[in-house]
Amino acid sequence: MQIFNLKFSGLLLLLLVAIFLPFLMTDYWRYVFSIAYYYTIMAASWNLLGGYTGQFSLGHHTFALIGAYTSTLMILKAGIPLWMGILSGTILTIIVSFVLGFLCLRVRGIYLALITWAFAEVVRVYIRMDYVFTGGDRGLFAPLFFGTTKPLPYYYLFLGVSVFAIILIAAIMRSRIGYYFRAIRNDEVAARAMGVNTVRWKVFAFMVASGLAGLAGAFYGHSIGLISPVLGEFNEMAMIIIFVVIGGMRTQAGPVLGAISIRYLMDLLREWSEIRIIILSAIVIIIMRFFNGGLMELFKRAKQWVQQKGIKEPVPAYPQIDQK
Amino acid sequence: MNNHRRHLLNVENVVKDFGGLTAVNHVSLRVVEGEIRGLIGPNASGKTTLINLITGIYKVTGGGIYFSENRIDGLQPNVIASMGIMRTFQISRVFRDMTVLENMMVPALSQGQTMLEAKTRAEELLEFALLSTLKGEPAKSLSGGQNMLLQIVRGFMNKYLRLYIMDEPFAGVHQSIKGIILKAIKTMNREKGITFMIISHEMTTISNLCNQISVLHKGEIISQGTMEEVANDPLVIDAYLGG
Amino acid sequence: MDLHLFSQFLVAGIIMGILYCLMSLGINFIYGIMKVINWSMGEFFMIGAYVQYLLIIYFIGSRYWYIGVVISAFCVFFLGALVQRILIKPMFVGIIEEKMEYATIVTISMAIFLRNLAVLIGGPYIYTPPDYASPTHIGPLPLSGNRFVALIGALILLALFYYFMKRTWIGKAFQAVAQNRSGVQTAGINVLKFDAIAFGIGTALAAAGGALLAPIFLVHPMCGLIPTIRGFEIIVIAGLGSIPGVLVASLSLGIAESLGSAFINPSFLDIYGFVLLILVLLIKPFGLFGKEERMA
Numbered sequence: 074m075q076i077f078n079l080k081f082s083g084l085l086l087l088l089l090v091a092i093f094l095p096f097l098m099t100d101y102w103r104y105v106f107s108i109a110y111y112y113t114i115m116a117a118s119w120n121l122l123g124g125y126t127g128q129f130s131l132g133h134h135t136f137a138l139i140g141a142y143t144s145t146l147m148i149l150k151a152g153i154p155l156w157m158g159i160l161s162g163t164i165l166t167i168i169v170s171f172v173l174g175f176l177c178l179r180v181r182g183i184y185l186a187l188i189t190w191a192f193a194e195v196v197r198v199y200i201r202m203d204y205v206f207t208g209g210d211r212g213l214f215a216p217l218f219f220g221t222t223k224p225l226p227y228y229y230l231f232l233g234v235s236v237f238a239i240i241l242i243a244a245i246m247r248s249r250i251g252y253y254f255r256a257i258r259n260d261e262v263a264a265r266a267m268g269v270n271t272v273r274w275k276v277f278a279f280m281v282a283s284g285l286a287g288l289a290g291a292f293y294g295h296s297i298g299l300i301s302p303v304l305g306e307f308n309e310m311a312m313i314i315i316f317v318v319i320g321g322m323r324t325q326a327g328p329v330l331g332a333i334s335i336r337y338l339m340d341l342l343r344e345w346s347e348i349r350i351i352i353l354s355a356i357v358i359i360i361m362r363f364f365n366g367g368l369m370e371l372f373k374r375a376k377q378w379v380q381q382k383g384i385k386e387p388v389p390a391y392p393q394i395d396q397k
Numbered sequence: 398m399n400n401h402r403r404h405l406l407n408v409e410n411v412v413k414d415f416g417g418l419t420a421v422n423h424v425s426l427r428v429v430e431g432e433i434r435g436l437i438g439p440n441a442s443g444k445t446t447l448i449n450l451i452t453g454i455y456k457v458t459g460g461g462i463y464f465s466e467n468r469i470d471g472l473q474p475n476v477i478a479s480m481g482i483m484r485t486f487q488i489s490r491v492f493r494d495m496t497v498l499e500n501m502m503v504p505a506l507s508q509g510q511t512m513l514e515a516k517t518r519a520e521e522l523l524e525f526a527l528l529s530t531l532k533g534e535p536a537k538s539l540s541g542g543q544n545m546l547l548q549i550v551r552g553f554m555n556k557y558l559r560l561y562i563m564d565e566p567f568a569g570v571h572q573s574i575k576g577i578i579l580k581a582i583k584t585m586n587r588e589k590g591i592t593f594m595i596i597s598h599e600m601t602t603i604s605n606l607c608n609q610i611s612v613l614h615k616g617e618i619i620s621q622g623t624m625e626e627v628a629n630d631p632l633v634i635d636a637y638l639g640g
Numbered sequence: 641m642d643l644h645l646f647s648q649f650l651v652a653g654i655i656m657g658i659l660y661c662l663m664s665l666g667i668n669f670i671y672g673i674m675k676v677i678n679w680s681m682g683e684f685f686m687i688g689a690y691v692q693y694l695l696i697i698y699f700i701g702s703r704y705w706y707i708g709v710v711i712s713a714f715c716v717f718f719l720g721a722l723v724q725r726i727l728i729k730p731m732f733v734g735i736i737e738e739k740m741e742y743a744t745i746v747t748i749s750m751a752i753f754l755r756n757l758a759v760l761i762g763g764p765y766i767y768t769p770p771d772y773a774s775p776t777h778i779g780p781l782p783l784s785g786n787r788f789v790a791l792i793g794a795l796i797l798l799a800l801f802y803y804f805m806k807r808t809w810i811g812k813a814f815q816a817v818a819q820n821r822s823g824v825q826t827a828g829i830n831v832l833k834f835d836a837i838a839f840g841i842g843t844a845l846a847a848a849g850g851a852l853l854a855p856i857f858l859v860h861p862m863c864g865l866i867p868t869i870r871g872f873e874i875i876v877i878a879g880l881g882s883i884p885g886v887l888v889a890s891l892s893l894g895i896a897e898s899l900g901s902a903f904i905n906p907s908f909l910d911i912y913g914f915v916l917l918i919l920v921l922l923i924k925p926f927g928l929f930g931k932e933e934r935m936a
Binding site for chain 1: 675677744750752753760876880
Binding site: 253 | 452454473474475478479483484486490491492493494495499502503504506507508512551555
């Protein structure tokens with residue numbers, strides 16, 4: 074195992090920076106970054122499903138919603154402890170994604186997008202309608218994880234969960250399962266002919282991604298203290314897609330980079346809430362049209378350009394001697 | 398006839414209907430273990446459909462398909478692959494965004510081979526196919542012929558391979574690559590006893606390679622025998638020359 | 641059950657269904673030709689509504705509102721064709737590899753772009769265009785004038801569309817493209833040009849819907865949301881690509897919503913459509929008229 078190489082030390086450095094950053098921040102920015110880490114989990118897990126495995130789900134945010142509501146409702150109605158609420162939220166999302174995945178992952182890609190879209194809307198509308206049970210549009214007060222609204226502990230909570238998610242996803246992609254996912258995305262028919270049980274692995278990808286979303290959603294609920302169906306609006310899904318596309322689909326770092334940098338940018342531009350979205354969506358369109366790989370590809374190309382520049386001007390080994 | 402050798406593949410009276418069109422019409426075919434069988438026929442005679450039926454992509458409308466006495470029609474393609482049947486596609490289906498080496502490893506990994514095993518075996522086969530220099534390149538950067546070659550050697554990664562069905566492996570392929578493909582088929586057949594079924598339009602290649610040839614026309618087997626027998630069969634001549 | 645009351649609500653549902661049909665037809669029409677789902681259809685509806693509002697307030701006045709509908713549709717036709725040219729065509733000339741992913745992301749981004757652009761340009765306000773007609777009634781059923789003329793307008797547009805598809809040469813060419821995209825090229829049809837026209841027609845239909853329904857749904861940046869949601873519910877129920885399916889699904893949706901609101905609970909309006917959707921999918925997973933998808 075290549076543990077002590079440049080890439081790993083670079084990542085470790087980033088992690089250390091992230092750990093010490095809050096001491097340089099005000100409470101406001103600690104909060105902003107906590108949310109950014111939440112979206113990192115959502116982006117990275119969606120990338121696993123949609124980017125690497127090619128299963129384009131439009132209901133990813135709904136699993137976060139389900140995680141949050143399940144946890145809070147279980148705690149409020151059944152009186153279970155908080156950690157159990159989060160666990161039950163995660164487990165329920167895994168079960169729901171298993172059923173949903175099994176039902177709609179056996180057909181062509183475009184149907185998955187439609188069915189998950191419909192699923193997202195059904196859940197959102199249901200929560201709004203059944204307001205006696207779920208609190209409807211007014212939302213639900215969720216018990217706070219640390220019993221306080223100070224953002225500092227939540228910063229580390231979300232940092233920790235996102236590191237966990239990133240490592241889990243990286244481990245999966247490096248294993249044989251990662252090979253299956255990529256083969257499925259590239260050519261599902263060929264993958265089956267090569268012995269890959271595509272249905273099983275597509276459902277697995279769906280379950281892992283959705284489970285992570287449910288986990289993140291449950292934590293989110295217990296960090297903000299108030300959950301509402303707004304979390305399930307299509308806007309949330311669009312944000313996730315924007316983060317992944319701008320950061321770079323089908324890379325490990327892309328979703329992380331995209332989520333954190335765009336959230337940061339969005340907060341800087343919070344005065345111009347429409348303009349920032351207009352710019353972001355335009356950037357996404359341009360990226361999709363012209364260089365698919367987002368920021369990560371930009372870095373890659375820059376690196377190549379620098380390397381090539383080096384080759385173009387070689388220093389001669391010895392001075393030229395004119396032959397007379 | 399080699400009656401003492403087992404029939405590895407037994408296609409029994411298979412029918413495939415697509416709504417109004419009967420693509421495969423009561424086809425029966427037996428392939429003996431260790432054979433190199435040729436499957437020829439004019440365009441749209443149902444050859445690819447037959448392969449898709451054998452490998453589980455389509456379900457039969459009637460009849461049955463047996464592999465080593467086990468019934469395989471109705472099974473999923475990945476299950477059939479794990480039983481030892483591999484196939485290549487007429488238009489090469491490689492995993493375009495994965496490297497050549499990674500392409501090779503997929504069938505091995507899905508069988509349960511370890512990463513190391515798979516990698517070693519892949520590198521050996523790539524060496525044999527003269528593709529080693531390209532092993533880190535994404536498959537989409539390969540030429541058409543190289544893609545076909547990759548497709549073919551990828552199938553050999555299946556440790557339990559017994560029957561290899563190839564759909565037009567020589568079509569549009571450069572002479573040197575064709576040579577490698579032929580060498581691969583002959584070597585694997587001779588040394589590992591792998592059975593082959595080759596679909597091709599290239600009559601000279603087929604007659605050099607194959608012991609027996611089956612002729613498919615409009616979804617029916619109209620002839621079977623050695624190349625000479627088949628070439629002189631008036632039914633076959635009529636099928637190719639007629640309308 | 642009061643038959644009189646029932647039939648009133650049934651008729652109201654049918655009327656709504658026809659309006660929904662106009663909104664959703666474009667989506668399936670475009671899908672049939674290009675196998676692309678345009679997630680920003682609702683936003684083209686919204687553009688139609690805005691254009692109509694501007695035309696009425698600044699140019700033609702409320703008496704000639706129907707001219708506004710035609711102009712809106714016309715403008716959006718060209719806008720749609722332009723958008724198709726720039727953004728969608730690359731999918732079909734070999735530039736884009738992952739087609740479905742590209743189309744979905746690009747059209748979703750367009751939807752968000754247009755929605756926010758509307759807020760930027762017009763502000764987050766709700767504009768109320770003047771009524772097209774005064775309240776009237778169909779038999780004993782009271783009907784708002786706007787709904788009535790929208791119904792007439794929708795019927796006219798749907799009839800025109802039907803005539804266009806079935807009786808003109810171009811319409812038949814479109815049917816051919818939808819059935820066999822590669823085959824028609826050998827017949828000399830420039831598929832790429834047809835793509836642009838189809839996209840233009842689809843978006844123009846949505847825009848016409850927006851213009852017609854402006855006094856009912858009002859004009860604001862989010863007015864495209866309902867057409868989007870209803871539209872996609874309808875195509876899931878109808879089956880991708882099926883035009884007759886859209887009519888059946890729209891009517892079913894309209895009737896389900898109307899009867900549900902009347903006899904069960906009006907505040908659960910949004911749910912009835914989805915209940916219908918789930919029921920249909922349980923019986924016919926590809927939609928009422930959907931085609932079973934074969935792998936390979």
